[in-house]
Each structure stands twice: as C-alpha cells, then as structure tokens.
Amino acid sequence: MSDNEVEKKETVLPEELLIIPLVGKPLFPGVFTPIMITASDDMQIIESAMKAEMMIGLLMVKDENIEIPDAQDLHRIGTVAKIVKKINLPDGGINIFISTIKRFKVKEFTQRQSPISARVSYIEDDETADPDEIKAMTRSLIAEMKTISDNNPLFSEEMRLNMVNVDHPGKIADFITSILNIDRNQQQEILDTINIKERMEKVLIYIKKEQELLRIQRKLTAQINEKIEKSQREYFLREEIKAIKKELGEPIDSKSSEHLKFKEKIDALGFEGEIKEQVEGELEKFSLMDPSSSEFIVTRNYLDTIVNLPWDAPEPDEIDIERGQEILDEDHYGLEDVKERIIEYLSVRKLKNDNKGSIICLVGPPGVGKTSIGKSIARALNREFFRFSVGGMRDEAEIKGHRRTYVGAMPGKLIQGLKIVKSKAPVFMIDEIDKLSSSIQGDPSSALLEALDPEQNTEFRDHYLDLPYDLSHILFICTANTLDTIPRPLMDRMEIIRLAGYIEDEKIEIARKYIIPKSLKKHGLEPKHIRYYKTALHAIADGYARDAGMRSFEKAIDRIHRKVAYKVILGKGELPHVVEKKNLEEYLKKAPFREEVSKQITKPGMAVGLAWTNFGGDTLILEAIALPGKGGLKLTGQMGDVMKESADIALSYVKSICADYDVEPEFFEKHVIHLHIPEGATPKDGPSAGITMATAFLSLITGKKVRKHLAMTGELSLTGKVLPIGGLKEKTIAARRMKIAEIIIPKPNERDLDDIPEYVREGIQFHPVKEIGEVFKLIFEEE
Template sequence: MPTTQSITLPESVPLYIQSELVAFPYMMITLYLRGADLSVFEESRKHDSLLAIFMRREEHQVELAEALRPIGTVCKLVELTHLTSDGSTKITLEGLARCTIQEMVEESPVPLAKLEIVREFYEKNIVTDALVSSLSALLKIALSYGRPLPEDVMKMVDYIDTPARLADLVAIYCNLPPNQLQEMLETIDPVERLKKVYLHLTEDIQRLQIKNEIQSEVSRRVGKTQKEYLLREQMKHIQEELGEEDPRNAEMNELRKKIESATMPQEVRIIADREIKRLDRINPSSPEYTVSRTYLDYLAGMPWQKGTADNRDINEAERVLDEDHYNLKKVKERILEYLAVRTVKDKMKGPILCFVGPPGVGKTSLGKSIARALGRKFIRMSLGGMRDEAEIRGHRRTYIGALPGRIMQEIFRAGSNNPVFMLDEIDKIGLDFRGDPASALLEVLDPEQNSTFTDHYLDVPFDLSNVMFITTANQLDPIPPALKDRMEVLQLSGYTAEEKEVIAARFLIPREMEENGVSGETTRFGEAAIRAVIDNYTREAGVRNLQRNIASICRKVTKEKTQGKPERVEITPAIVEEFLGPRKFFNEVAAEADRVGVVTGLAWTESGGDIIFVEATRMQGKEELILTGSLGDVMKESARAALSFVEANRDELGIEATSVAGMTIHIHVPAGSIPKDGPSAGITIATALVSLLKGQPARRDVAMTGEITLTGRILPIGGLKEKALAARRAGVKTLLVPARNRDAMEDIPEAVKNDLEFIFIEDAREALLNALKQP
C-alpha cells in the first residue's frame, strides 16, 4: 500500500464530483454505472490512472472550485470493465490520500485540477495508544451486538496501530451519513479524528444496546400469536419481492369488492368498512377471525337494494292463480287487489296475510302460487314447535357459531329483498326459557316497524317492508292477540264434494298418475270412481287423504302392469273398492232411525266441520247431572245452562214434574276419546233433554248448532261453512242455525244451499218445533 510520501501527482488530475459518495484513503470502492458518462474514468488513463473524488457543497455555487468541498481523495483506477449481461460498467477504485485543489486547470468537458496531497502528522503517546486500543475494543463490542463487520476488517483492526488509518477504517463502517463522513475526511488531525470516531461508535453501541434490550423484552412478551403474525408479515414481504400474491390479500381484496358492489346503506357501509379493517389485523388462526369473516360475508351478501320486478299484468296473475288452485275466490281477489295497487304505486308496504283453515285445503301451496303469479322468489319457513327466540332474531355475535335468525338467513339465500315469505304453522309456536318467538315476530309482521328490522347478529337495520309475508294456521285461538292484530286474516274453509271432484280431476289425478308411472292415455278415472273415493274413503275438509287414496290406486295399477296383468282402462267404483278395501265412512245420519234423547249436532275442529250426537238418558237416583264424553269446561257449562232452561220452562214445554224429580240425568257425547269443547252445542243438548223428558223422538236428518242462554235465546256461532259441509257429507237434510249467522250464508257454496234446508232460529222453542217429531 503506497504512503502519502510516495505518491507523485501529475500536473493535472480529473475530478469525479459526487453528492453522496465519500472516499477515504486505503478504501476500495466498486461502482456499477449503467448508461453513465465515463469520460472522467477514460481521462484518468491519461493521468497515470489517477482521479480525485470531491463532494459537492449543498448550497448552490456558480464557480466549480467554490462548489466543491475543500478536501477530497485521490484514487487510483484499478479496473474498468464493460459488463455484457446488463449493459453496465464495473469500476474499481483504490483510495490513496487526502488532497486539496490548488487551482482548476479545465472545467469542461472533463474537470481537471492541480492537486496537492494533504500531509498528516501525529505524535505517538499514551493518549493515542489508549484511543487506538479503546476503539478496537468498541469495535468488538459492536460486533457482539450484531453490527455486521467483514472478517478481514476485524483482522486488520488487530494489526493497525496508526491512529489515522484506524480512524478512517472505523468511520467507513459506522454507517454515518455522507455529510458527517465528509467532515471526518476534512479532519486532518488523526488524534482529533480518532476522538470523533470514538464518540460516533460509542453512540452507535448505545443504540444497539438499547435496541437489543427492547428486542429482548418484546421477545419475552410476544406470544405464539404475535410471533406468527411477524412471520406472516415477513412472508408477505418476501412474496411481494417475488411478485407472488398473498392468498390472504387476495381473499381480503375479494371481500372488499363484494362490499363495494353490495350497495349497502351508508350507515351499514361504515360498519362494514370498520369491520374489514379490524379483520385485516386479526390472525387468521384466531377463532375471532372466523366470526368476523362470517359476519362480513352476511353483510356483503344481503340483498340491500336487490329485488325482483313484480309481474304487473293482473290478467296473467289471475290466470296463474286459477291454474294452480280451484275456487278460493277471496284469497285470489285480495292478491289481485294488491297487484292493482302496485301498478299505480311503486312504493307500498307488503301485506301481512294470514291463511286460516283446516289441513289440506292448500294454504302452503297457495303461497307458492302467489309467488309465481307475482314473479317473486318464494321462501317457506315452518314455525311448528319453534321455542327459541333466537330462531327469529338471531344470536348475538359474542360467541363462536353465532348466526343470523332464520328470517335474515332465508332472505340472504334468496338474494332478493322482496320475496313472498311464508311462515307456516304460526299457531304452533311454543314458549319456554329461551324466549317467546311469537313476541319476536311482532316487529317482523308489523308494516309500521319492519322497515327497520334489526337482527341481533347483523346488528344493523334491514328493510322488510317490501317482503310479502304470508302466515298459515289451522286455528286463530292459539295466536297471541297482539300478533293476530298485525295480520289480515283470510279464512280458507273446506271443500264441498263437487269441489273435490274438480280438484281431483284437474290437479290430483294427473299429478299422481305421472309420479307413479301410470299412462293417462291408457288409464282414466271415471267420475263415479272419484265420487266413491270422496264419499266412502275420505271425510275431511281438505284433499290430503283424497290425494293419498288416489296415489294408492295409481301404485296398484302400476304394480299390476309390471306383473304382466291386463291393464286397467277405466277406474270404476268396483275397482276402487278392490284396491282400497271396504268403505271406511258411512252416511251416519241416514243409517240411523229417529230415537228419543238422541240429537244430531255440529262441531268445528282443526280438520274442518264434523257431526256429533248428543245422547241423554235418565235413571232413578239422586237428582244430579252426569256429563261424559271428554267434554271441556265450556261445554259442561252449556249443558248445565240447557238443563236450567228446561227445568225453568218445564210447564211451557209440556214436561211433567215427575220426569225430573228423583232422577239422575246423564248426557253423553260419543267418541269419548276425542276432547270436545265450546258453547255451540248448547241448543243440541237442550233439544236432547226435552226429547228425553217428553219421550218425543228427535229427527236424525235435522242437525243444529248454537249457544243457548238461560232464557232460551240462541247466540251466534263460528265455522258455519265447515259445519254445513259436514252436515251435507253426513246426509243431513235440515240445518238449524242462529238467526244472527244469516250474514255468513254468503260463504256457503250454492251446491250446499241447494242440498240443505237452512232454518234460522232465535229461540230454543223454535228449534224444538223443527227438531222433534210431533205426535
């Protein structure tokens, strides 16, 4: 390595002027220049391969000599190689000594200057020796704290005892900014330079020490989750460097796009944005990540502004309703009214309809037909046996596995904010310690509130006012009054035999023949066979059992065909009896003779109307009234009221005093295993008592219904249509009905009116005149 005394400079040396590069003596410098001006280095070959590196001042100067810092470094060009791989040039320089500019020789095209070597002097003493040894020790301490130093540098440090060279060497590896390095270069006194380097290195070690202490403390506190997070962040950085996309980033970007396109209300969008920022900070392996991600999926997937266009062609809607269901005029009329209003008013609240009727009359299938007529999506949700309020309102997002309520889940799956939503069996909702689902439905089924329905899980309002809710029930009594008040009740009564014939021919038989592999071209059902199935094998308000019996016949036809037997061309009543066995129902009224103390009454059940027989008898004993037949409290009270009326009007009714005195009266209603209740059998019980006490037979072809008071007035009853249909099925000819039920006659089918004689009564005496056979 040449010393400053042995360096001989030519008359002029090229200057390589830089803003960031500071060269020191004894320093090897490697540059990679691409497309740069190499004239300075080419020129140096003409000047003994020497050039000088000077740093430009920060402030702007006009003259070049004034624009340069006073001290630079003379360097020797060791190597200049043009690389073909990337088109760059590799330049290797060796720092020789400090220098100053005596005068500028030339400024363009290549700056040339006359230079002078800066001579360094120091006196070796105890202070310099202590500084050199202390600096060497500090370097080793820095290395122990993680300061990266090449091995050859550490070996050099052990052998360098010259303060100037040691100071320059340490300054290079102190990571000082260019301005401080230039100041170090301009410090000519080696001892002073050694002191500055010592201070810089001490500060550097202190920073390293504090950093290590902090890292140790953080490492001690950081658990497994944080460590995984750091590793993932490093992995993400590595993937970015490699040009690979992080799967989690792709997932988050996709989720952001879904939220962007969900057209949420502004207040919901704010919550979604806040939640996705929170999700981005959660470790994917954390259970909380799954909860937050599921919540965002529901928010992004809800149809906030997405719905289906209604079919506003009323005639087409009417055609669809008639095609799917026979009769049901009131329901169809209500749907067409709703469509008519929709054609003139875009924004209107969806109706809340409640279909009430016996099983099998088509309540649920009617909902599907309405959805098809409107062109909307159809959702059906069964409420039977539901006891948990969370099924309606959802769970709070406080635990893993929380989900929205069924209302929001079904709308999420449908992808429409205006479906036809059928809540089936609303009268069979339960109640227990988990809450009251019926109360939770109050907000859902209230047109004034459901525009801001808030599910516990989503915790943001959702507009349900566009949804057309339809509920179904077999009876209204179990429905809470507050919930009943929110719904428009439409009664669906049972079908007449004629209506069942049409339904069977138009809907049931074609469907069952297709499902059971019976060809309609070779086999047909005769009208007499259909009537035989209706009269002899089914006694119901709906058509469910009728459908089962038709399916049974079709299956047996298919079985015979597969066995190679002759194919049945026409199903006749004889074939019906062959396939279905002996008839199950008989004309109960026509099969019995008129008897004393036995009167035909009518009852309403969940399955429609039915006939009942009230039997009364007497026997010697203490004067008391015995009631049997699984009667409810209301019916027992009606029996006592009927007996009080008879005893109070004994003389007027022509009953002898001895017929009651000392007698035990027993009233029985057959089918004792079936619970019976209600006040409408009051007039029937009174007629049976009068028939018994007077010994006057009651006409079995006369049926009656009505509540009786102590004075004999007849009060109105419910379910007249169902009771009239039951009377007709049983072969009754005359029906005694309370006069205040006259308005209900408009619901009675014309076929029933033609077959039955309706007599409207206001007093029990009128019933007795028409029901008892006159002597």
C-alpha cells in the same frame, strides 16, 4: 404466647361446650387461626364464651348449603378451641383468633337448635403402632410435602418451618392435612381418624394425588409455553413471507385475497352511515386477524353474510291482474271467494304502485291449499318464494338470530331466507303461525311482531347482523289452522283470508284435475294404465275422505296407484285398470265411514250438532239417556269447561219447561241424565252445541225421535234465547258432506249466509231462529 403454652395453661377441659358450626373446612388441633363470624346467634355464643372465659367447640356442617344448621346437620367429631382475641368488623361481624387444643366427640347434644351446646368426651391419639414404622412414615410425610412445597409458590416459608418443627407424628399429619388442597369431607375423614398410623397413611395418599396433579399441571404449562413460542415463530415467518411476496408483486395469501374480494364487494354496495362504519370496522379487524384463530372464522362468516344479502331497493312490481287470475284458476279449483280477495289485494298494490310488503294470513284446516295459494301469489307477482315453519318454535333467536358472542351463531330465518333468494322483495310464507310457543329462550311471537309490523320492520335489527335492515318490501303470507292461539297484537296486523274446505263435488273436480295427474307422475304411471269412474271418486270422498281438505283423498289415490304399479310390473290384468265403486275395496279395503250421520239417529235422546274445529267443520252426534237415581247430570266425551256449562244451561232450561210437554218435574229428581258425545278421545269445547243439547234432553224426556237429515248449531242462554255462533261456512260444508238437508241456525247468523257460495247452500234448507221454542217446533217427526 406459643400454642404449647396455651395448651399447658388449659389443663382442665369442660365437659359441656357451646358449639360453633363451621361451614367451610374443619380445623385441626394445634392451630392458631382467625375465624370470621357473621351469624347473630354465633356472635352471641362468642360473647358468652369470652365473658365466662369458656372454650368453644368447632363442628363442621355436613352440607355447606344449609343456612341455619341444627344438631343433626353437624359431624360428631370436632375440635375444642380457646378464644384468644376478638376484633369487631365494620360490617357488623366479628373476627376471632382461636387456638385449637384437642379433638372431642359429641356424647349428647343438650341444645339442638341455635345456640347449640353438647356434652363431649375428649379423644386421645391412638399410638399403638411400631415406633420405627411411625418414625419412617413421619420422615416420608415431611419429604413428600417438601417436594410439593418447593414447586408451589403458595406455600410460604413459615409453613415449611412449622411443618419441620412439629414434633408429634399425629400433629404433623393434622398440620399437613390443613394446608393440602383437598375436599372438606376428606379433611373431616382425617379428623375422624384416631389411629396415628392410619391417619398418616391416608395423608400420604392425598399427598401422592397432589403430586400427580402438580406433575400434570407442569406438563400442561410446558405444552402451552411451547405452543405460544411456536405461534410467535410462525407469525414472524409469515410476516417475512408477506414482505418478500410484496417485493416480488405476487399475491400474498388466501386471507389477503379474501380481504380484497370482501373490500371490492363492500365498496360496490355503497354503504352509508352506521352500516358503512360497522362493516368497514369488521373488514379492518379481519385483515389483522390470524387465520388460525377462532375469531377469524366468525368475522369471515359475518362479512360473507353481509356481502351476500340483497341491499339494493327492488324495482316496483309489474302486476298483471289478468295473468294473476289465470294463475289462480290454473292452480286451484273452487275457492272463488278466496281468489276474489287475493285479486282485490293485488289490484290495490298495482293501483297504489307501492313495493312495500303486507301480511296475509290464510286460515283453514289442513289440506285445503294454503301453501299452494302462497306459491301462486308469488308466481302472479313474479317474485322469489321462500317458506319456513314456526310450528313449535320456542327460541326467539330463530327469528332474530344469535348474537355473535355465541359459538355457532347464525342469523335468524328471515335474514337466512333473504340470503338464499337474493332478492329484497320476495314472498315469504310463514307456516303454522298458530303453533308458536315460548320458553326461557324468549317469545318468538314478539320477535315476529317486530319483523312483520310495517311500522317497525323498515329498520329491523337481527341480533347476528346488529345492523338496521329494511324488511318492508317483503310480502309476508302466514298460514294457520285457527286464529284462537295467534297473539292478538300479531293478528291485528294481518289480513285474514279463510279457506273453509271443500264439498264432495269440489273434491271430485280437484282430484280429476290435479291430484290424479300428480299422483300418476309420482308413481311412474301413465293415463293409459288406469281409468276412474266418477262413481268411484264419489265413493272415495264419501267413505274414505270426509275431512275438510284433500289430504285423505290424496292418500287414497296414492294407495290405488301403488297397487296398480304393482300389477303393471307383474303384467297382471288388462290395461287400463278400471277403478269403480264395486271394486274400490280391492284397492282401499273397507271404508272407515260407512253410514250417513242422519241415519244414526235411531232413538229418542239423539241429536246432530255442527261444530267447528282446527280441521274444519264437523258433525257431532249427541246421545242422552236417563238412569234411575237421585238426579243430576253426567257428562262424558272429553268436553271442555265451556261445553259443560252449556250442558248445565240446556238441562236447566228443559227442566223449566218440561211441564209444557206433559213431563213431571219429579222425573229429573228420580233420574240421572247421562249426556255423551262419541269419539271420546277427541277434546271438544265451545258454546255452539247449546241448542243441540237442549234438543237431545227434550227428545229424551218426551220419548220422541228427532227428525232425520236435521242438524243445528247455536248457543243457548238461560232464558231460552239462541245466540250467534262462528264458523257457519265451515259447518255448512261439513253438513253438506254428511248429506244433511236442513240446518237450524241463530237468527243473527242469517247475514253470514251471503258469504257461503250458492253451490254450497244448494239443497240445504236453513231455519233461522231467535228462541229455543222455535227450535222445539222444528225438531220432531210428525205423528
């Protein structure tokens, strides 16, 4: 049965239709085509329509990504169709053959959810145009479409015949639109166009665009064919040249020369097993490649990496312990416990006579000399030194390399470093290991664990090399500001050495021996140009550089030398320029640190605590005031959750014992206690301020000031016990920098005093306590 006969038979079109949403492209009237139905709701619509011999409406979905569309997701103009035949499919779906009849427009959706139904009105084509003009446009459409179909093998002979035999101009435009390779929304636009002239004009524009695409496609095809022919011709010519040069005994080409060099180096390395098999395979592949291909460069770089890596086992270290001690003393002032640990470590390596590497982790605040200690260890071992930072690293390929399937692939940092130092047993310094990150590119800390673990790194596989490589001869030295963010499995494999920081006297000696000579050379000055009084250096340490390390001190010295260099150039003043305490502000302006911490304790409710941070030990001044109110605790100063809990515990304990100090419990019901820690922009956390908070609260409610030159650290339990804390050495150094004379510490931390050098403890009185009651006996000034 033809489409025309179907249309004649169905003279009455229903006013209400069941709607099938079309996810793909819209269907035009006058088309006989199959549709696959998989949605269960749509299959029920088809069954109902076939039983009642009803027609169905086809509306295109606006967004094809919507899984279950409703009425608002559908276009308003579609096509009514008659179901001719249904075929059940093995996967449970159905295939229906439909004959589309006429355009319709939705007047109203009677059912907006599936199964969707709508009241419709049928649309007649608007033929209000000059017949001759329509006839001319029809001929143009067919002629232009014939040009496309002749050059496109996808157009079948049946399509061409149907196009010629369609007699109605509107249907010709619809048929051509249905077979053009245009966007679904553009096809819907044609379906929405009722005026035949406008519809044909739009279709002509799309045909012209298709012709332009075909023209570009033919041009590109011709260019590609030309390149292929040229490439083949050049290949045969090169082969002829090779044969001629071979007969004459001349070098063949640069590629062959490189192949011979790679082969000589690979043979000299004497690979065995898996490594030999893979490297020789890559070398053979390299010999067969066209030098102009991208793969040629990739393979060449790979072979270049292989032959430039150190593969031979290194000689055992000749460690001179006395020389190592001299180097450490020469490069660093102070840090006696750190030097002792390093000398012990070197002694074990010498006694064991083992070249296998180990992992040292130097932990301390910035500017205390972690990197320079690593360089000194490399000097003591007479090894090459290579340093790289992993701070903020988020891609594990930085450690393990990229696979060679990626464009621009390269080996990881470890293999790159070995290629640079050309030694299998260097000292590798991995900076900022506590600042590793992770992302969708992987976890660098896991990759680093494989590289550092002595049990795994004997056959480390870099993704780029894809060969087992022995990293166990490398001495790894890591640096970190804190251990808190280092993954536990990684930290367990490292020998931790802490660098606590420097007291004022140490800073003066370091400045005199190292920083000032280095800065003079850096600024083009000589010792005759400047002279420092010791009082000036003390003033710099106290007023401008109270951090744990030496960076602030070094910056201050650099500022002084820049001003002196300026004076020397202009010939101002007499030589040498003298820097003393009274003229220090001329060079450095006013000191940012003016007053000692202990002198800031001026009112009840104030106490000095000791804290440990990533930048070393520090002092905290806690301030508490009471405000009229209905009770409660207000906290400010960027406190973390742990510190907030410590404040709650401290206040609860002070409430429980306030009667012992002649303070009525009703005081806390009538006042809001506000606790603040200055430098509110700096985050603070940890439990070690517990006894300091309790001291501030007790001082507030009793109206008694806390003694000057007294600081404290300790965690407080709810029953009043003082629990141990960490970082006592760093806190003691901070207390000494701030002129603290007495420190209250937990009794369990008394054993940690042995780890603090005598010259650091000198002049400080320690009060070990077990309970907060002992603290309260020590804190107040005598009346």
